Amino acid sequence: MEREQRVRGGHRPARAAVRGGRSVAVAASVLVVLGAGALLVAGPGGAGPADGAAAPSSSATSTAAASAAPTGTGLPGRGPTAAAQPGGSAGEPADGAGGAPTATAWTAAVHTRSTSGVRASSRDSAAAASAALPAGDLPGWRQVFTDGFDDDVAEGAFTSSGYGDRWHAYDGFPDTFGVGAYSDDLLSVSGGALQMRWHTQDGVPRVSGLVPLVDGRWGGHVGGRYSVRFRASAGPAHGYNAAFLVWPDSNVWAQGELDFAEGALDGGVRAYHHCPGDPQAHCASAESTAPWEEWHVATLEWTERSVTYSLDGVRLMTSTDVPVDPMHLVLQGYVSQGYDPARDATVQVDWVAVWYPDGG
Structure with missing residues (x-):
C-alpha cells in the first residue's frame, strides 16, 4: 500500500484545491482573429502572431503555440467503426481498436x-488520432516503455497476468475527491485495447489507476516524452472523469503536476500545467471541445527547458516553468459529486509509449 498512499496523500488535495480557481494564474488578455488562418494573441506585452512569426513581447515564462486549420475526416486507421460508436444501449465503446x-x-x-488564444484541430488531426503504436527512438529521445495491449485478459485478472509485470494498479483507497474508490479488478484487455470499466459496486463508484513500470520498476525520471491513444464512453456517464498526467515520485504537489489529458468523460479533453512551486495556479491551460468518446492521441514533451502539450498532432501550449524532480506517468479516473450510479463508464487505451531524454 505504500505506493498507493503516496499518490493518494498529495493528489486528492491537489485537485480539490484547483477546481474552484482554474484561472488564478492567467493574466487578462485579448484575442484577435484575422480571417480563417491567422490568429493574434494580445496580452500584457502586446500582440503578435500565435504561429510562424515573432511571439508577443513579455517577461512571462509561458507561451502558447499551435497551428489552426480545417480538420480532415474519413482517414483510414485504427479507431471505432461508425457502428461501434459509444453511446449505444450500454453507453460504452466497442471492445476493439480497429476500424476508421x-x-x-x-x-x-x-x-x-501572458496570452490567451484559440487552437483548432488541423487537417492532419484525423490521421494523428489514428496513429499506430510508435516504436523506436526519436531525435533526442530514447524509448523506454511501450504497451500495445495485444494479449487479451479477462476483467479482474489484469494484475495477475503478464501485465502485472509492466503496470502497477491502484487498489483499495479513495480517489481524488474521496467520492469513489480505486479498484484493480475493473481492468481487462480485449480487441487490442485496455478496458477500464468504471461502475458503482456496493454503493461506491469504482475507478482505476495505473502507473507503467519502466524497466520493471516503479518510479519516474526528470524529463520525458509521454504519448497515449485513448477514447471513452459518451453521453450520460455523468460524474466520471479521467486524468492522464505526470506526477512527482515524492508525492509533493509543489514539485509540479502535468495533466496532458484530463476531463469529464461527457465533456472535452483538457490539459493543465500546474506551476511548480505554486501548483494551485496554472502556468498554462487548454480546454478543448475534443470529445472523449472519439479516439485521440495526447502527447507531453518535458525537456530541461520547456513542457509542451499536444493533442492529435496539434501543439496546444508550451510552458518554460519546468519541474526539476523525478516524475512518473499515471493513467487514472476519479468521480465528482452528482455522478449517476446507474451508468457505467468505460475508458479504452489503445497504446502507451514513453521516452526519456538521450543521455539522461
Whole structure:
C-alpha cells in the first residue's frame, strides 16, 4: 500500500484545491482573429502572431503555440467503426481498436501567463488520432516503455497476468475527491485495447489507476516524452472523469503536476500545467471541445527547458516553468459529486509509449 498512499496523500488535495480557481494564474488578455488562418494573441506585452512569426513581447515564462486549420475526416486507421460508436444501449465503446476513426473538428481555449488564444484541430488531426503504436527512438529521445495491449485478459485478472509485470494498479483507497474508490479488478484487455470499466459496486463508484513500470520498476525520471491513444464512453456517464498526467515520485504537489489529458468523460479533453512551486495556479491551460468518446492521441514533451502539450498532432501550449524532480506517468479516473450510479463508464487505451531524454 505504500505506493498507493503516496499518490493518494498529495493528489486528492491537489485537485480539490484547483477546481474552484482554474484561472488564478492567467493574466487578462485579448484575442484577435484575422480571417480563417491567422490568429493574434494580445496580452500584457502586446500582440503578435500565435504561429510562424515573432511571439508577443513579455517577461512571462509561458507561451502558447499551435497551428489552426480545417480538420480532415474519413482517414483510414485504427479507431471505432461508425457502428461501434459509444453511446449505444450500454453507453460504452466497442471492445476493439480497429476500424476508421471519427474526426470531429475541435477547438481549444488556451491560456498562459501572458496570452490567451484559440487552437483548432488541423487537417492532419484525423490521421494523428489514428496513429499506430510508435516504436523506436526519436531525435533526442530514447524509448523506454511501450504497451500495445495485444494479449487479451479477462476483467479482474489484469494484475495477475503478464501485465502485472509492466503496470502497477491502484487498489483499495479513495480517489481524488474521496467520492469513489480505486479498484484493480475493473481492468481487462480485449480487441487490442485496455478496458477500464468504471461502475458503482456496493454503493461506491469504482475507478482505476495505473502507473507503467519502466524497466520493471516503479518510479519516474526528470524529463520525458509521454504519448497515449485513448477514447471513452459518451453521453450520460455523468460524474466520471479521467486524468492522464505526470506526477512527482515524492508525492509533493509543489514539485509540479502535468495533466496532458484530463476531463469529464461527457465533456472535452483538457490539459493543465500546474506551476511548480505554486501548483494551485496554472502556468498554462487548454480546454478543448475534443470529445472523449472519439479516439485521440495526447502527447507531453518535458525537456530541461520547456513542457509542451499536444493533442492529435496539434501543439496546444508550451510552458518554460519546468519541474526539476523525478516524475512518473499515471493513467487514472476519479468521480465528482452528482455522478449517476446507474451508468457505467468505460475508458479504452489503445497504446502507451514513453521516452526519456538521450543521455539522461
